[in-house]
Amino acid sequence: MNVLLTGAAGQVGRALAALVPAGVSVRALTRAQLDVTDARAVAQAVAEAHPDLIINAAAYTQVERAEEEPARAQAVNGEGPGHLARAARAAGARLVHISTDFVFDGTASVPYGPKAATRPLNVYGRTKRAGEEQVLALLPERAVVLRTSWVYAPWGANFLKTMLRLMGSGQAVRVVADQVGTPTSARSLARVIWQISARPELGGVHHWSDAGVASWYDFAVAIAEEGRRRGILRADASVTPITTAEYPTRARRPAYSVLDTRSLVMLTAPRHWRAELADVLDELARA
Numbered sequence: 001m002n003v004l005l006t007g008a009a010g011q012v013g014r015a016l017a018a019l020v021p022a023g024v025s026v027r028a029l030t031r032a033q034l035d036v037t038d039a040r041a042v043a044q045a046v047a048e049a050h051p052d053l054i055i056n057a058a059a060y061t062q063v064e065r066a067e068e069e070p071a072r073a074q075a076v077n078g079e080g081p082g083h084l085a086r087a088a089r090a091a092g093a094r095l096v097h098i099s100t101d102f103v104f105d106g107t108a109s110v111p112y113g114p115k116a117a118t119r120p121l122n123v124y125g126r127t128k129r130a131g132e133e134q135v136l137a138l139l140p141e142r143a144v145v146l147r148t149s150w151v152y153a154p155w156g157a158n159f160l161k162t163m164l165r166l167m168g169s170g171q172a173v174r175v176v177a178d179q180v181g182t183p184t185s186a187r188s189l190a191r192v193i194w195q196i197s198a199r200p201e202l203g204g205v206h207h208w209s210d211a212g213v214a215s216w217y218d219f220a221v222a223i224a225e226e227g228r229r230r231g232i233l234r235a236d237a238s239v240t241p242i243t244t245a246e247y248p249t250r251a252r253r254p255a256y257s258v259l260d261t262r263s264l265v266m267l268t269a270p271r272h273w274r275a276e277l278a279d280v281l282d283e284l285a286r287a
Contacts, residue, residue: 003197004051004093005029006036006084007058011153012098015190016055024197027051031058036080046087053197054088056081056097059128063102066123067250073123078130085138094142094200095135096193101149101181101209103129106254113260114147114205122251132205144196145205146189149259150219153186154283159216163223164284167237173224177217177241181257182209185276195267207259210273217241222274223281230285 001024007013008028017028027049034045036058046054060066060076081097088095102125103118120126135143152158166173192208214222220239227233244253261270 001025001052001197002050003027004046004049004054006034006054006056007031008033010057010059010061011151011156011158011186012189012193013057014155015153015186016057016193019187019190019194021194021198024194034058036083037075039083039086042080042083043087043090046084046091046093051088051091051093053094053096054084055193055197056084056095059098061124063122063124063251063253064249066127070123070127073127074130077124077127078134081131082134082138085135085143088142089139094144094197095139096144096146096196097131097135098189098193099132099145099147100125100128101147101257101259102254103132103147104254104257106179106256108256111258111260112207114207114263121254124251136205141203144202146193146196147205147207147259148184148189149181149209149257150183151186151189152183152280154280154287159183159219160223160277160280163220164227164232167224167227167233170234170236172238172240173220174240174242174247175217175220176244176247177215178243179253179255179257180213180215181254182212182259183214183219183273183277184209185273185280187280188271188276192264192267196264199267206263207261208264209259209261209270210276211270212272212274213258214273219273222277226274226278226281230281232281232285
């Protein structure tokens with residue numbers, strides 16, 4: 001199987017490139033090599049690659065900056081997936097498009113299913129939803145929209161790396177405790193994407209995250225605990241819970257964005273987020 005991967009330098013792109021299954025050939029393109037906002041460049045890249053599958057890991061993920069750059073966020077998150085879907089349609093290829101829990105407004109009290117109503121609260125969420133709509137409208141029979149949540153990795157800019165930097169410098173860390181979701185390892189997400197790639201009958205919207213539920217405060221506490229155990233952090237690393245009101249941001253965040261992943265249980269059972277976190281910190285400790 002020939003795969004074209006966009007956003008190859010990002011967290012998920014790097015995880016996908018590191019876990020390529022046997023029998024799969026991947027052409028991995030970074031943003032510098034393929035700007036998904038350029039429809040002509042996308043069409044040319046897909047025509048040259050002759051892919052059976054396109055995996056779109058390219059995204060504008062800076063939630064706060066998106067409020068200041070809505071046009072740029074829309075170009076990458078909203079229009080880019082449409083360019084890829086059109087090119088996939090012309091090539092007869094499938095498309096797996098990665099989306100986000102931020103398409104929901106956070107008012108639910110049970111995990112959001114793939115068919116739940118979307119009501120994004122911020123520019124990032126709205127542009128990601130626009131991309132979903134493009135993909136599903138243009139490639140309804142051969143596309144998978146895969147929503148995930150709170151992605152982190154040993155590389156890149158993410159909550160884990162930020163917490164390790166702040167705690168490692170001895171700063172007192174204050175973290176929001178009233179926003180609830182599920183941390184998800186980029187490698188966990190990559191593994192399920194490769195499993196989806198081997199199931200051509202799968203289509204439509206699906207959800208994937210690691211198992212369990214956490215607030216950002218819970219996630220930070222776990223990072224401190226596991227980091228101390230591995231000698232990555234000092235014994236005095238500590239975390240204080242605060243409310244969303246105490247940490248105002250331009251972009252509103254959903255208070256609850258836990259995803260219902262049952263539509264993919266036939267592929268694999270998700271591991272608990274703390275088990276995935278332990279593996280990532282083991283890797284960082286070895287490095």
